Amino acid sequence: MTLQDIHAVDPSGMYELIKGFPRQVEEAIAIGNAATIRLDVRRIENIVLCGLGGSAIGGDLLRSYLASELKAPFIVNRNYTLPAFVGKRTLVIISSYSGNTEETNACHKEAIKRGAKILCISSGGLVEKIAKQRKQPHIKVPGGPSPRAALGYSFFPLLIALTKLKLIKDKSRDIKETLALLKQKAEEYCTPESSTNTALHLAAKLERRIGVIYSATERLDAINTRWRGQMAENAKSLTWGHVLPEMNHNELVGWNVLKEQMSRMQVFFLRDQDDHKRVQVRMDITKGVVHQHTDHITDIWSEGRSMLARMFSLIHLGDWVSFYLAILHGVDPMPVKVIDYLKEELAKV
DSSP states (O other), rough: OOOHHHHHHTTTTTHHHTHHHHHHHHHHHHHHHHHOOOOOTTOOEEEEEEEOOHHHHHHHHHHHHHTTTOOOOOOEEEEOOOTOSSSSSEEEEEEOOSSOHHHHHHHHHHHTTTTEEEEESSSSSHHHHHHHHHTTTTTOOOOOOOHHHHHHHHHHHHHHHHHTTTTOOHHHHHHHHHHHHHHHHHHHHHHHOTTTTTHHHHHHHHHTSSSEEESTTTHHHHHHHHHHHHHHHHOOOEEEEETTTGGTTTTGGGSSOOHHHHHHHEEEEEEEETTTTTHEEEEEEHHHHHHTTTTOOEEEOSSSSSSHHHHHHHHHHHHHHHHHHHHHTTOSSSSSSHHHHHHHHHHHH
């Protein structure tokens, strides 16, 4: 594969967006540091992030990363309505990249009615308009790329905002390491001619196959979701996934009947050094069971010192894998025509 091959299939420039992800993270960090967040959250009892798609993934990653530190429960809400418990002691984060996500906007209005503490992040749209009218803190990020290519904007400003609100400890050291690692990995993965390009090798394993992604629940569940979403949107390929230990209580039995189909599946185990010891044992046993049905099994380990760096090492790798898979399939990774169609049809109702 050459850059010429890539540009022939990728006229909209997804390659440049993924390659430029470290620069986006750098900019997102600066936006977070410059943001003024005036909210009294001393008495909050829970945190709810409202968002869909790429914005929701940013929330999922925050939830996973901060699970061992946040004292208040943190959930990601992908609905038109808020949970019943949301009230005056809830911090509601309204996250919509465009600012016009209809489900998120509905939750925004409901959060106002319930008197919740509200923090907004968007590139503009109705979210910014309402935030200004209500004098709610609003973090403005640049518009332009597809939401799935704007993960840096939906994650790092909010991470820094939670630090400013004194809900979590300072993460400057971990952020610095993460940025350095992303710069290194972007250089490794952006060269399709390289014989040591891990992302391209993994994409080749998925070519014309159904992918299966397994990971631990703790911390990596959001990354599992991110990988599957990127395979769908960029590579236009169905991939399913599950998390351990839950998968061992149901889905494992499903590796049984469809022998021919299972033999053509490519299974990725996303792994981290801090996965629970019993989950690591479960993964090894599960690999043995799955190996009875397919020879296509690969462990993918996170890299880095801090948990934040290790999480983003897997995220960035997954973005590149999905991109190269799109090129191998000869499909433009940028357009999501069926989602555009869905929105057009919804607008008619």
